[in-house]
Amino acid sequence: MNSIVENLSHVQLRIRTACKQHQRDFSSVRLIAVSKTKPATDVATAFNAGQVDFGENYLQEAALKVETLPAAQWHFIGAIQSNKTREIAERFSYVHGVSTLKVAKRLSDQRPRSLPPLGVFFQVNIDDEATKSGTSAEQLVGLIKACINLPQLSLLGLMAIPRASNDSLTQRRQFRKLALLRQSIATQLGLIDFKELSMGMSNDLEAAIAEGATWVRIGTAIFGPRNTNTLSTTIT
Numbered sequence: 001m002n003s004i005v006e007n008l009s010h011v012q013l014r015i016r017t018a019c020k021q022h023q024r025d026f027s028s029v030r031l032i033a034v035s036k037t038k039p040a041t042d043v044a045t046a047f048n049a050g051q052v053d054f055g056e057n058y059l060q061e062a063a064l065k066v067e068t069l070p071a072a073q074w075h076f077i078g079a080i081q082s083n084k085t086r087e088i089a090e091r092f093s094y095v096h097g098v099s100t101l102k103v104a105k106r107l108s109d110q111r112p113r114s115l116p117p118l119g120v121f122f123q124v125n126i127d128d129e130a131t132k133s134g135t136s137a138e139q140l141v142g143l144i145k146a147c148i149n150l151p152q153l154s155l156l157g158l159m160a161i162p163r164a165s166n167d168s169l170t171q172r173r174q175f176r177k178l179a180l181l182r183q184s185i186a187t188q189l190g191l192i193d194f195k196e197l198s199m200g201m202s203n204d205l206e207a208a209i210a211e212g213a214t215w216v217r218i219g220t221a222i223f224g225p226r227n228t229n230t231l232s233t234t235i236t
């Protein structure tokens, strides 16, 4: 069997095992295969093995892959520059890193009316790290409130990339923060569909599932180590 196909089924097994351990339905956790730095042929291999959702960080690099496989569901998971919002709004089904009103407004304005609303996750800087994008927990309610009436956005939930840790209790504590924030915002703002939690990567998906992740974003465990040479030429 091809190693990507093998890796994919191993990741699915990890998700299934974590779901079982935490009394969750397997279908409540969805998998985004993060294909950044990987060629379109790798994406096609995973797609042909049944993987539908793919995540990309860099627009320029994603364009060809999205064109090659329009039947896949594309998630933009990278940092969003406001001069790139049109391409994101036109090519992707979901955006995981919204953290400013300016970007949210542009995405809504630029989302073609012929497409369903763009699925939006707000990124929270859960460790308050100076170097990381995302809004602070304090600013989050105001931001989301201001986005409720943007017509071409569907506000789905929260996303975070906690500081890397190999300790599962530390991982869970950070994911729990995000889960509690989501709950509190959904209640405060009366958002009944604000249910999604995009959290968990190759190294911490079990902890994320334990704390309620509904989307996990997995790169290395499916596609292998990133091609750093590709990365350096495609960062814009």
Ligand SMILES: *Cc1c(COP(=O)(O)O)cnc(C)c1O
Binding pocket: 034, 036, 057, 077, 078, 161, 201, 202, 203, 217, 218, 219, 220, 221
């Ligand atoms: C690269 C990336 C991932 C995948 O990380 P892995 O550790 O390779 O699974 C997930 N989320 C975001 C936002 C990423 O940039």
